[in-house]
Amino acid sequence: MSTIDAPAALALPLLEVRGVTKHYSGVCALKDVDLDIRAGEVHAVIGENGAGKSTLMKILAGVQLPDSGGVFLHGEPAVIDSVHTALELGISMIHQELNLADNLNVGANIFLGREPHRRVFIDFASINRQSQEYLDLISLDVSPKTVVDQLTIGKQQMVEIAKALSATAKILIMDEPTSSLTQHEAEQLFAVIKQLRDQHVAIIYISHRLGEVSELADRVTVLRDGEIAGTLQRNEIDHDSMVQLMVGRDISQFYAREDHDIGAPLLEVTNLRTTTFPQHALQFSVAAGEIVGLAGLVGAGRTEVLCALFGVTPANSLEIKVAGKPIAITNPRDAIDAGLALVPEDRKQQGLFLDMSIRQNIGTPGLARHQRRFGFLNTTREREDSAQMSEEMHIKSTDDQQQAQYLSGGNQQKVVLGKWLAMQPRVLLLDEPTRGVDIGAKQEIYRLMEELAEQGVAILFVSSEMEEVLSMSDRVLVMHEGQITGQLARDQLTEEAVMQLATGSSPRVPATVPAN
Amino acid sequence: MKKNLGIFGLLTFVCVLTALFSEGFLSDFNIENLIRRTALFGIISIGVALVIITAGIDLSIGSVVCLVGCLVPWLLVDQGWGVPLTLLVILLVSLGIGLLHGLLITKLKLQPFVVTLCGLLIYRGVTRGFLDDQTTGFKGQFDGLRQIALGVIPLPGTEIGIPVPCLILLVVAIGAAVFLNLTIYGRYLLALGRNEEAARYSGINTDRMIILAYVLCSLLAGLGGLLFVCDVGSAQPVDFGNFYELYAIAAAVLGGCSLRGGEGSILGVILGTAVMRVLKNSITMIDQIPNKIEFAVIGLVILGGVAVDELLKRYAARRRVIVQARADTVP
Structure with missing residues (x-):
């Protein structure tokens, strides 16, 4: 080995993925994936939401085992059956959500679970000395004795890197590392990443920020629908070629929507500043009978828009008109009274009372509206609403006294939809309406969206599924980092145009916006 | 109903054993x-049950009982105030305490345990300081008012009668049960106790409902304080109402309230209170059990009751999974 010169050694793959396939409850998340990672390279892995990036990384980090195919390290087959094994093999993953105990100091975090000790006593001197070495290695000017919650997110991220290095990581997987960093922090991170690369660490870099991928990556592998769409070499990497590989699937078979009439603007929003992205004032409208898709990558601020409109997290500023009438929204009650309804992103936590019956779940939003004198429950109305919605939605259950927790994901989602449709909303906000829902229920939800639009309901829906956005929307608003980067009418709607806007580059189709 | 069978069985068991x-x-x-003591404790237990249903807790009940219990004879006898004015004052005091707890918990987002623990300390300390640890009593006056605790309505043709507190409990219990089961507010309490976030997303003003629960709890504690002092005739700031919050919480938990929130029935709480009182009574009545170990016995019975309940629930859940699985395999 010693006779081989350095560049050639670097060209040998450190880690090889061969033919990895993974299914989740019947859905194919990864299909026959091959990938090789060399020492001393930054290898970016990109793809749309749900393309399979997370699954692939979970397999490398030992969180999950593949159904078939395998992983080779230094040419030897390796079974990575736990996070512990992955660490022993030198594979460390830094998750998007940082995993630090923020009540402990930096040194304690770096050596968490592997504390140097003398008998039962922790050897603090040794922790501090060794931590300092790793901190110096990445030029992080922080004392090992600083408590983590005193550090900025950017520095916490660096501590994660030091922790990974201390576990003798040869391969560092970073999942969206810059998503909560400032520009300056991100630049410092890039400097550290480049430095690590020069020290022959292999870095797998997951990001949907194509700008930073262009800057950092030595190679880029693009995943699409669980398959490798292609790998770009350093000299081939540019924004357009990445987008080209990310898009390009056939959606004609997905869901055939009928054309229908669109009425006057029903929901008009101006000067919406969410608490997450207060620097951007958003403006848009949804017409009666119109289905508007709100597209963008995870973290673009789409859920924040819906939560602000519904008063769950009241916006910093918001001017909103429903059917021409200005309204003030400070809590969900205001929104409901104005005719809005929100099917939230997290069905089990935000949408349902899991240990209450279907009937009570459907009845809850309408209790106040249908109450009898002195606040007595209108149980007749509740029963009727529940019966009607169970029938219209085709909720499959023993009866409507069944607890929501015993229903399938699709039927649970129908209960959430039912509880809002019983309120006869004029504006329906849907956040990932088909997430975790089987194909049959998906089709029913689409059919329902169409029917509601035909009845004149204005629908604004967030979806990370490209097919859904493309086939269901009359118009698409695309968000990127808190900003609406463009609108696409139905005839301008292509996957490529959406991705261009979602990744923050100017669209190549002229996004002529119909004047509101 | 079915849920209350277990606790009813436990009550019967303890009664029969003691009678033997x-x-x-x-x-x-x-x-x-x-029956009188059960009624008195039942009232404060219902109060804390409403709070426990919101997944909260109120540890200040005993001290509120002390504050009100000492204040009533002091105002009436020592200050010479009239009955209506005195009742108005204690109504406002308990309402204010509940409101304060509710606001601190919802608006300042303090933990219920901490807020009401501080309440426990503060109200007792204030009462003791204010009265300089002196016992206050009716001194043989106000027998009319004291009938709300001491009075007995004779049942015609028998030797015995129904104690008035029993009727008060009945009114409170029916009111609470109607509130909890038949009004939208009761449903809101149960819903937010199960999943506060989903309740908020459903348009329920969760803060207002939580404040309401703490207000009702303190009001019932205040009513309890009034009745307790009318029953006993005097109140000593050092120990009046000591541990009552724990008796009330224990009764609510025995009666099927989950400290995780969202669960509880008023009938269950009353049965739970009855078990607590009968246990205490039986330790006094049965010579073989030394009084010294009273707490140990009560603790063991509650622990046993709650453990059996949990095991039964698990058994039921497993049965349901099996039944469900069978239903799924049959096409």
Whole structure:
């Protein structure tokens, strides 16, 4: 080995993925994936939401085992059956959500679970000395004795890197590392990443920020629908070629929507500043009978828009008109009274009372509206609403006294939809309406969206599924980092145009916006 | 109903056992007294049950009982105030305490345990300081008012009668049960106790409902304080109402309230209170059990009851999974 010169050694793959396939409850998340990672390279892995990036990384980090195919390290087959094994093999993953105990100091975090000790006593001197070495290695000017919650997110991220290095990581997987960093922090991170690369660490870099991928990556592998769409070499990497590989699937078979009439603007929003992205004032409208898709990558601020409109997290500023009438929204009650309804992103936590019956779940939003004198429950109305919605939605259950927790994901989602449709909303906000829902229920939800639009309901829906956005929307608003980067009418709607806007580059189709 | 069968069984078991081992248990005097004490404790237990249903807790009940219990004779006898004015004052005091707890918990987002623990310390300390640890009492006056605790409505043709507190409990219990089960507010309490986030997303003003629960709890504690002092005749700031919050919480938990929130029935809480009172009574009545170990016995019975309940629930859940699986395999 010693006779081989350095560049050639670097060209040998450190880690090889061969033919990895993974299914989740019947859905194919990864299909026959091959990938090789060399020492001393930054290898970016990109793809749309749900393309399979997370699954692939979970397999490398030992969180999950593949159904078939395998992983080779230094040419030897390796079974990575736990996070512990992955660490022993030198594979460390830094998750998007940082995993630090923020009540402990930096040194304690770096050596968490592997504390140097003398008998039962922790050897603090040794922790501090060794931590300092790793901190110096990445030029992080922080004392090992600083408590983590005193550090900025950017520095916490660096501590994660030091922790990974201390576990003798040869391969560092970073999942969206810059998503909560400032520009300056991100630049410092890039400097550290480049430095690590020069020290022959292999870095797998997951990001949907194509700008930073262009800057950092030595190679880029693009995943699409669980398959490798292609790998770009350093000299081939540019924004357009990445987008080209990310898009390009056939959606004609997905869901055939009928054309229908669109009425006057029903929901008009101006000067919406969410608490997450207060620097951007958003403006848009949804017409009666119109289905508007709100597209963008995870973290673009789409859920924040819906939560602000519904008063769950009241916006910093918001001017909103429903059917021409200005309204003030400070809590969900205001929104409901104005005719809005929100099917939230997290069905089990935000949408349902899991240990209450279907009937009570459907009845809850309408209790106040249908109450009898002195606040007595209108149980007749509740029963009727529940019966009607169970029938219209085709909720499959023993009866409507069944607890929501015993229903399938699709039927649970129908209960959430039912509880809002019983309120006869004029504006329906849907956040990932088909997430975790089987194909049959998906089709029913689409059919329902169409029917509601035909009845004149204005629908604004967030979806990370490209097919859904493309086939269901009359118009698409695309968000990127808190900003609406463009609108696409139905005839301008292509996957490529959406991705261009979602990744923050100017669209190549002229996004002529119909004047509101 | 079905859920209350277990606790009803436990109550019957303890009663039968005590009746077998002690002569005096079934005497008219003892039964009447037992019912009276159960009624008094039942009222404060219902209060804390409403709070526990929101997944909260109120540890200040005993101290509120002390504050109100000491204040009533002091205002009436020592200050010479009229009954209506005195009642108005204690109504406002307990309402204010509940409101304060509710606001601190919802608006300042303090933990219920901490807020009401501080309440426990503060109200007792204030009462003791204010009255300089002196016992306050009716001194033989206000027998009319004291009938709300001491009075007995004779049942025609029998030797025994119904204690007035029992009627008060009945009114409170029916009111609470109607509130909890038949009004939208009761449903809101149960819903937010199960999943506060989903309740908020459903348009429920969760803060307002939580404040309401703490207000009702303190009001019932205040009513309890009034009744307790009318029952006993005097109140000593050092120990009046000591541990009552724990008796009330224990009764609510025995009666099927989950400290995780969202669960509880008023009938269950009353049965739970009855178990607590009968246990205490039986330790006094049965000579073989030394009084010294009273707390140990009560603790063990509650622990046993709650553990059996949990095991039964798990068994039921497993049965349901099996039944469900069978239903799924049959096409």
